[in-house]
Amino acid sequence: MFTNVFTNAIAGGVLIGLAATWLFLSLGRVAGISGIVSQAMKNPGMLWPVLFLVGLGAGGWIATAFTGPAANRLAIDPVWLIVGGLIVGFGTRLGSGCTSGHGVCGIARLSPRSVVATMIFVGLGMLTATLLRGTGVLDS
Amino acid sequence: MKPLSGLLAGIIFGMGLVVSGMTEPANVIAFLNLSAGWSPALLLVMGSALVVTGIGYRLAGRRAAPLFDSTFHRPTANRIDRRLMTGSALFGIGWGVAGYCPGPAIVGAFTLDSRAILFVAAYAAGTLAFELWERRVQARSALADG
Numbered sequence: 001m002f003t004n005v006f007t008n009a010i011a012g013g014v015l016i017g018l019a020a021t022w023l024f025l026s027l028g029r030v031a032g033i034s035g036i037v038s039q040a041m042k043n044p045g046m047l048w049p050v051l052f053l054v055g056l057g058a059g060g061w062i063a064t065a066f067t068g069p070a071a072n073r074l075a076i077d078p079v080w081l082i083v084g085g086l087i088v089g090f091g092t093r094l095g096s097g098c099t100s101g102h103g104v105c106g107i108a109r110l111s112p113r114s115v116v117a118t119m120i121f122v123g124l125g126m127l128t129a130t131l132l133r134g135t136g137v138l139d140s
Numbered sequence: 141m142k143p144l145s146g147l148l149a150g151i152i153f154g155m156g157l158v159v160s161g162m163t164e165p166a167n168v169i170a171f172l173n174l175s176a177g178w179s180p181a182l183l184l185v186m187g188s189a190l191v192v193t194g195i196g197y198r199l200a201g202r203r204a205a206p207l208f209d210s211t212f213h214r215p216t217a218n219r220i221d222r223r224l225m226t227g228s229a230l231f232g233i234g235w236g237v238a239g240y241c242p243g244p245a246i247v248g249a250f251t252l253d254s255r256a257i258l259f260v261a262a263y264a265a266g267t268l269a270f271e272l273w274e275r276r277v278q279a280r281s282a283l284a285d286g
Contacts, residue, residue: 089266
């Protein structure tokens, strides 16, 4: 188990889909991580978003105990992590969603907004990663 | 039951992210960077998640209400406006720079990956910056309307 990149990718995706289905079936909520983070920050008294994030960490921690650390590791300058984090934080709120909210839950609901958002962020993600790394501005 | 349902969804989601390999930004960059050794793994993650969620939503949506709430909270926005496009473009740029989107970064921070901790701190600051900016914009438009 956990040896083939592609079967792992599909198995992981199925788990994500099951989690999104459960959140919708139980609470009627869409599993968009950036939206849940924003709810947890704005209104920590509402418990389910906070506990979702705690569960996210706990589930990741449990799974890491089985899979072990990743085979390859991206070496990246801390400055780029900070720049990336700031832009992702502002951008996901302005655009009302990230990979999970638009890319998975939104497209699953056949929302035209989410289809457009996903095409834009995947396109710009590819353009940015390819330009920065293809030209040697970033070396990994 | 609401907090417990949220916790359970989070646990399964977090496990999925780790199993999929997407908590390691190297695997995300391998998909986004077309200039070297491209990997379709991220596409498989999104595709399989999408199929399961699509079927799950359709089945769950047949109910009059969710199990532990009185109504389904479906997003209501339907306009493809400048905010959606600018925000998604910014998100894509940041994603392409660092190889992290919010979910995997939060999981990474919990497993004490120093890269993820730094990214999540900046991500939270970016989210907060948006809220402050949004408040200013709304105050200004309220003034203009008044």
